[in-house]
Amino acid sequence: MGDHSHGPAKGLSRWLFTTNHKDIGTMYLWFSFAMFILGGAFAMIIRAELFQPGMQLVEPGFFNQMTTLHGLVMVFGAIMPSFVGLANWMIPMMIGAPDMALPRMNNWSFWILPPGFLMLASTLFMEGGAPAFGWTFYAPLSTTYAAPSVTFFIFAIHALGISSIMGSINIIATVMNMRAPGMTYMKMPLFVWTWLITAFLLVAVMPVLAGAVTMMLMDIHFGTSFFSAAGGGDPVLFQHIFWFFGHPEVYIIILPAFGVVSQIIPAFSRKPLFGYASMVYATAAIAFLSFIVWAHHMYTVGMPVAGELFFMYATMLIAVPTGVKVFNWVTTMWQGALSFETPMLFSIGFLVLFTIGGFTGLMLSIAPADFQYHDTYFVVAHFHYVMVAGAVFSMTAAVYYWLPKWTGKMYNESMGKIHFWISFVGFNIAFFPQHFVGLAGMPRRIPDYALQFADFNMMSSIGAFIYGASQILFLYNVVATIVGGKTVSDEKVWDGAEGLEWTVATPAPYHTFEVPPKIDPAHAHS
Amino acid sequence: MSFKKIVQAVASATLALASNFTAAQENQLNMARGVTELGSEIYDLHMLILWICVVIGLVVFGVMFYSIIFHRKSKGYKPANFHESTKVEIAWTVVPFLILIGMAVPATSTLLEVYNSDDAEIDILVTGYQWKWKYEYLDEDGENISFFSNLSTPQSEIYNTQEKNPNYLLEVDEPVVIPVNTKVRFLLTANDVIHSWWMPELGVKKDAIPGFINEAWTIVPQEGVYRGQCTELCGAYHGFMPVVVHAVSQAEYDEWLSAKRADAEAQVAMASMDLSLDDLMSKGESIYSGQCVACHGANGEGGVGKPIAGSAIVLGDLTKHLGVTTKGVPGTAMQAFGSQLSDVDIAAVVTYQRNAFGNNTGDIVQPSDVVSYKNG
Numbered sequence: 001m002g003d004h005s006h007g008p009a010k011g012l013s014r015w016l017f018t019t020n021h022k023d024i025g026t027m028y029l030w031f032s033f034a035m036f037i038l039g040g041a042f043a044m045i046i047r048a049e050l051f052q053p054g055m056q057l058v059e060p061g062f063f064n065q066m067t068t069l070h071g072l073v074m075v076f077g078a079i080m081p082s083f084v085g086l087a088n089w090m091i092p093m094m095i096g097a098p099d100m101a102l103p104r105m106n107n108w109s110f111w112i113l114p115p116g117f118l119m120l121a122s123t124l125f126m127e128g129g130a131p132a133f134g135w136t137f138y139a140p141l142s143t144t145y146a147a148p149s150v151t152f153f154i155f156a157i158h159a160l161g162i163s164s165i166m167g168s169i170n171i172i173a174t175v176m177n178m179r180a181p182g183m184t185y186m187k188m189p190l191f192v193w194t195w196l197i198t199a200f201l202l203v204a205v206m207p208v209l210a211g212a213v214t215m216m217l218m219d220i221h222f223g224t225s226f227f228s229a230a231g232g233g234d235p236v237l238f239q240h241i242f243w244f245f246g247h248p249e250v251y252i253i254i255l256p257a258f259g260v261v262s263q264i265i266p267a268f269s270r271k272p273l274f275g276y277a278s279m280v281y282a283t284a285a286i287a288f289l290s291f292i293v294w295a296h297h298m299y300t301v302g303m304p305v306a307g308e309l310f311f312m313y314a315t316m317l318i319a320v321p322t323g324v325k326v327f328n329w330v331t332t333m334w335q336g337a338l339s340f341e342t343p344m345l346f347s348i349g350f351l352v353l354f355t356i357g358g359f360t361g362l363m364l365s366i367a368p369a370d371f372q373y374h375d376t377y378f379v380v381a382h383f384h385y386v387m388v389a390g391a392v393f394s395m396t397a398a399v400y401y402w403l404p405k406w407t408g409k410m411y412n413e414s415m416g417k418i419h420f421w422i423s424f425v426g427f428n429i430a431f432f433p434q435h436f437v438g439l440a441g442m443p444r445r446i447p448d449y450a451l452q453f454a455d456f457n458m459m460s461s462i463g464a465f466i467y468g469a470s471q472i473l474f475l476y477n478v479v480a481t482i483v484g485g486k487t488v489s490d491e492k493v494w495d496g497a498e499g500l501e502w503t504v505a506t507p508a509p510y511h512t513f514e515v516p517p518k519i520d521p522a523h524a525h526s
Numbered sequence: 527m528s529f530k531k532i533v534q535a536v537a538s539a540t541l542a543l544a545s546n547f548t549a550a551q552e553n554q555l556n557m558a559r560g561v562t563e564l565g566s567e568i569y570d571l572h573m574l575i576l577w578i579c580v581v582i583g584l585v586v587f588g589v590m591f592y593s594i595i596f597h598r599k600s601k602g603y604k605p606a607n608f609h610e611s612t613k614v615e616i617a618w619t620v621v622p623f624l625i626l627i628g629m630a631v632p633a634t635s636t637l638l639e640v641y642n643s644d645d646a647e648i649d650i651l652v653t654g655y656q657w658k659w660k661y662e663y664l665d666e667d668g669e670n671i672s673f674f675s676n677l678s679t680p681q682s683e684i685y686n687t688q689e690k691n692p693n694y695l696l697e698v699d700e701p702v703v704i705p706v707n708t709k710v711r712f713l714l715t716a717n718d719v720i721h722s723w724w725m726p727e728l729g730v731k732k733d734a735i736p737g738f739i740n741e742a743w744t745i746v747p748q749e750g751v752y753r754g755q756c757t758e759l760c761g762a763y764h765g766f767m768p769v770v771v772h773a774v775s776q777a778e779y780d781e782w783l784s785a786k787r788a789d790a791e792a793q794v795a796m797a798s799m800d801l802s803l804d805d806l807m808s809k810g811e812s813i814y815s816g817q818c819v820a821c822h823g824a825n826g827e828g829g830v831g832k833p834i835a836g837s838a839i840v841l842g843d844l845t846k847h848l849g850v851t852t853k854g855v856p857g858t859a860m861q862a863f864g865s866q867l868s869d870v871d872i873a874a875v876v877t878y879q880r881n882a883f884g885n886n887t888g889d890i891v892q893p894s895d896v897v898s899y900k901n902g
Contacts, residue, residue: 055684235720235736236738271605302738308641316629336603336605337604338598363579436555446755449695451692456553
């Protein structure tokens with residue numbers, strides 16, 4: 001270590017002014033967990049109202065505010081920042097870099113987030129209430145017919161967008177320029193690969209979202225008619241723009257999750273990742289396809305049949321690279337020496353449930369069948385299988401996997417396993433019955449429903465409460481680990497783990513790789 | 527529990543579920559086959575893809591759980607070290623692709639059929655409003671008939687003060703009536719925000735978008751009442767705008783149509799008559815409970831909308847009251863009812879509001895008052 005190395009500043013200024021990738025990563029992770037709890041609280045209100053038919057707790061308008069904020073907070077506040085936090089912590093340590101390439105911008109891209117979400121949450125207390133038009137905010141419900149708070153929503157989206165764009169530019173710059181000598185692209189851990197591709201997706205589509213909300217702003221305040229048919233505009237145009245952002249966005253959320261499980265499954269299978277190169281190509285293929293499938297969210301808007309066919313075929317194609325990934329993970333496990341610590345349990349949970357979500361995704365891609373599925377609870381079940389059991393499970397696995405390296409303390413393994421099983425069971429009780437009610441005819445985003453859906457909705461609510469409660473156990477376990485966990489000092493916490501992050505001291509020092517590590521040219525990727 | 531017992535338990539649970547599949551009522555697990563040819567084709571497609579997914583899933587999860595059970599470190603299993611195989615990787619790229627082609631063929635032919643709305647015998651213009659549907663039967667001679675279809679579930683059931691009836695939230699005051707075995711084309715649009723018209727058992731879902739006219743069609747082979755809902759979030763009462771279709775015999779349909787025409791003529795005649803306070807009040811009450819109650823409350827106490835009881839507008843100048851009722855209040859949920867209700871209906875509901883909920887103004891508003899207000 002050089003003489004110039006120094007520890008963190010003292011007190012609040014450490015966090016306000018830090019340019020250290022680990023500090024910033026930590027802030028991202030805690031912030032996203034706070035948002036996860038907030039978004040979860042909104043979900044609990046939704047499930048409580050849907051516990052029984054009839055209106056009990058909230059009014060229909062407020063219910064819509066809850067569904068809207070739940071979606072926005074979970075997507076933009078919980079899942080995306082959590083993976084950015086993970087990228088901040090892990091990418092420099094995985095590629096042998098001392099820090100991110102643009103550390104000051106890194107600080108800024110985090111500190112834009114809290115005010116952005118404060119602005120979004122403050123709409124709850126405004127006259128007319130918070131946005132109530134769904135996280136997809138279709139015009140003209142979100143323009144002409146929206147509450148005045150929509151303007152604050154627009155600026156909140158701008159803030160989050162700027163933060164995301166800066167974060168991804170930083171990741172691209174870091175991965176392209178800061179790799180240790182000998183760390184070639186095809187030696188990078190898969191988590192770095194999936195994030196590099198994700199970062200390109202973000203840079204490409206966040207400006208499109210910014211454009212969409214700016215057009216809304218114009219329609220609302222400056223008399224334009226981009227999305228108003230009465231003024232010569234086009235409400236369907238909004239959906240095309242939104243989903244041109246929105247579909248890649250789905251992969252922005254899931255690709256880093258793919259990266260995480262691609263690190264964890266080999267570690268606990270004690271066997272190298274199967275088909276590393278095909279994993280990289282499959283990720284790139286999924287990213288490319290994500291740009292040409294957006295209108296599968298819009299099969300019922302009345303597109304010409306040729307367009308409908310194009311988007312159907314393109315969407316079905318995504319099953320091929322996604323299948324490759326699933327087969328590779330399963331083959332990695334095949335003839336491994338498996339053990340089932342908490343990170344592995346969550347990764348296997350991911351693998352099983354994400355695959356189910358992939359299957360329902362394939363079903364949804366079939367346009368004529370989608371006429372029956374579209375905007376029903378079948379869709380809600382589908383995207384919670386990929387968002388929660390996909391992204392959130394893998395994020396949870398990541399926390400358990402790297403927590404000992406971050407803190408130098410071991411979490412309580414039994415409590416971790418209990419957390420997994422309660423989460424797994426609760427999640428499935430919550431979301432599996434939603435397939436049934438969706439197929440049986442229950443539309444999504446309704447505060448009250450016909451009587452034949454009552455039993456499954458009650459079941460779903462109970463499962464949601466169980467899943468929600470299990471997160472308190474998670475929080476407790478993490479805090480207890482930090483405060484008083486058993487000290488670990490082995491550099492390699494897990495015997496099967498591979499990669500540069502396991503070559504630094506435990507806990508990871510404030511500065512790592514100030515001198516680039518030596519990469520063995522014969523050694524394959526980690 | 528032994529492995530055999532687990533298998534037995536799973537098998538009996540599956541059977542129990544399967545018997546529910548055919549029951550298709552309470553706790554329905556699967557898509558309804560539907561009554562139309564198109565609906566049943568979509569259902570078959572859905573089941574085909576579902577079973578393909580189930581089979582692939584069994585193989586993938588089978589391999590995975592074999593590893594989980596037998597390739598354990600705790601059993602002393604020694605890990606292999608292979609990490610690629612070009613042959614296997616090509617195989618599991620090509621085989622899924624071929625399976626997809628197998629799915630795409632029937633999907634394409636069904637989709638083409640969904641889009642074929644040619645040669646319809648009846649055209650119905652369906653317009654989505656916040657939060658009701660308007661149906662207009664287009665007639666070649668220009669004698670269109672039109673009406674609004676509102677949720678008829680009372681607020682007392684929604685707010686749990688009265689037991690819910692079996693068709694809770696799936697019932698309307700006036701359903702769409704169509705004849706069986708006739709190709710009916712729906713032309714869909716919307717007046718305010720985007721709605722979506724869904725009839726699960728007919729296999730029809732299409733968005734109703736302001737400024738656009740979308741097409742959908744059906745041939746219903748079986749008489750009956752079919753129920754669906756709006757499926758595009760359209761504001762606070764999105765969950766409260768059901769779709770109900772009555773499929774009837776051609777003879778019944780003709781009868782219904784001529785009754786509707788006669789009714790429309792009677793409305794025109796009534797517009798020039800002077801009605802009694804009692805008539806206006808009873809008509810007004812029924813309109814209030816269909817159109818106004820969701821926002822203004824069963825006792826005029828307000829909610830999403832302003833209170834009616836003791837309202838300055840209702841107790842004050844009639845012109846202003848008529849203005850709000852017919853033109854709505856821009857930027858709020860208060861709609862322009864002038865284009866949705868007949869002059870008689872507006873006269874009745876305004877009279878009702880001015881005399882109910884303790885607003886005892888004693889005012890009588892006649893249809894002619896509404897006409898002269900509208901004419902300035």
